[in-house]
Amino acid sequence: MHHPRLTSQPLLSLSFQRRGLGGGLLALALLAGCGGGGSDAAVGTGGGATVASYALGPITGYGSIVVNGVHYNEKSARVFEDDVECGACASALKLGMVVEIQGGAVDTSTSRANAATVRFGSELKGPVSAVDTSGGLITLLDQTVAVSSSTVWDSSLTGGITKLAELLAAGPVLLEVHAQFNSATGQYLATRIELETSLSSYKLRGTVASLDTVATTFKIGNAIINYGGIPTASRPANLADGLKLRVRLATAQVNGQWVATTLSTGVRKVEDSSHAHLRGTIGTVNSPTSFTVDGITVDASNASWPDGTTGLVAGARVEVEGAMVNGVLVATKVEFDSHHSGDDDDRNKPEIDGTVSAVDTSAKTFQIEGRSETISYAGASFKDGTVAKLLVGAVVEVKARLASDGSLVAKVVEFKS
Structure with missing residues (x-):
């Protein structure tokens, strides 16, 4: 059996900022790799409590939710949507949603674990302005959303992008899109798409660019967003280019600009865990052994590379296994999705x-x-x-x-x- 990979912690945006690498990293990484028996034991840090497992990736199964090949029992977990705890929303977890899971030890003989917290949230909610069926692209809130063979379409959109194009030809269409951002292409790779009948506000997660504090505007992708109506005290104190934000938008544009009603951001600390496993898109490549995946720094200096390292470029889809130590994923294995799309144990298969x-x-x-x-x-x-x-x-x-x-x-x- 090919055993899965994991990741952890709260999510305001799935690409939040991480803490730096601590001096005790090597010793902790060695401890993390020395578990025996059928499960991974939690690694102590000498400080507060540690979690045993952490996962970040799309849901690829249910019964218990399946993320990166591990079956997580979420029945007793605390579930959060956009950082708001929702006691009854475990039933809202669906195929293709990108989630963060913080949980107990993974039984490597059965690939099962208990989830303690599950966090999810879509990247975009809003109106569709264009559909390119041949290119597999959707324009939403001035962002480009790419669909693929692994995109899960809600039952109301059976027929996929062809059905979506038909609906758009007949009238306005509102969507909620769960996705992971590809910084190399500037596109959101859709993992799940749902049809909405109405929305009281729109939502966009992304990175601030072209901040103009005089005009009180910034850009996310091609969207110009005006935040002037938000009181200064309610704006992030560290608002600057490069900051990851979740933005609530009014449904009507003013002079070609989207009007922000709330701005949310946060620095998250990923708890140490002996079993960390994430699946996502490479953002920046600092060196052949140091890169980021969905905002998480990966130290692959002692990792195995079953597929080789020639595919290590921004935008590549990877799965990384290892241990979380001081906010850094100390990798033991790095694999490229492109090498495994046809595997019998492909994580995309529900x-x-x-x-x-x-x-x-x-x-x-x-x-x-x-x-x-x-x-x-x-x-x-x-x-x-x-x-x-x-x-x-x-x-x-x-x-x-x-x-x-x-x-x-x-x-x-x-x-x-």
Whole structure:
């Protein structure tokens, strides 16, 4: 079994600032790599408590949520959306949402752990202004959103970008986009897209550029944002170019500018953990062994590179395993997504556990209790039973894939009861 990789801590933006590397890093990294048995033990720092595992990446399965190949039991976790705790929103966690998980030790024999906190939040909410079906690009809030074969489309958008283009031709379209930013292309790589019927405000996460304190404007991507209506006391004290922000916007532009109603940012400390695993996009490359992934500094000086290092460039998608030490991921392994898109254990392939709540034998589809997605079983193979056993109430484990239109197609359906 290929064992997963993880990451941790609160998220105001998924690309928040990190603390620097401490003097005890090497000793802690060695301790982190010396666990025995079936789970990773937490590493002490001599100070406060440490977490045992940390994950950052898109959700690729549910039953317990699956992130970077690890099944996290989130039933008792504290769940936060945009830093606001929402007691009942564990059910809002869906395929393709990018999450941060802080949890207990990972049992490496089963790839399972208990989540203590789960944090999520979309990157954009707002109106679509253009759709390029051939290029797989969407323009939203003056930002470019790229879709791919791993983008999860909500059931209301079955048909993917083609369906979206049809809707836009018929009238205004509002979307919520979960994504990871690619600094090399200046695009948001969509991991999940949902259709919204109405929005009282819009939202954009990104990096401040072209700050003009006299005109009280700045840019995120191609969007010009006016923050003059926000009281000085409510603005970030460190507002400057390069700062990561989450911006709430009024729904109407004024003189071609978006009007900010709130600006939020924060410096996050990632807790030390013996098992850290993240999946994301390389931002800056400082050296062949030092780079950032979604704002997290990676020290790969002692890492293995199964795919080689020639793909180490800004914009490359990677998975990194290691230990979090003083806000730095001390890597033990670095892999490139581009080398593993066809692997049997590809992390993009959805894994779905649960109880069957509906079956349509004519369409050859079924649904899992508590979930809106419809799963096609046409062409699926069955384990520990036949298709005749696929009935309401059956407990199943499904290995699936995303079809080109964004729908879920079961590859293997295994009966668990």
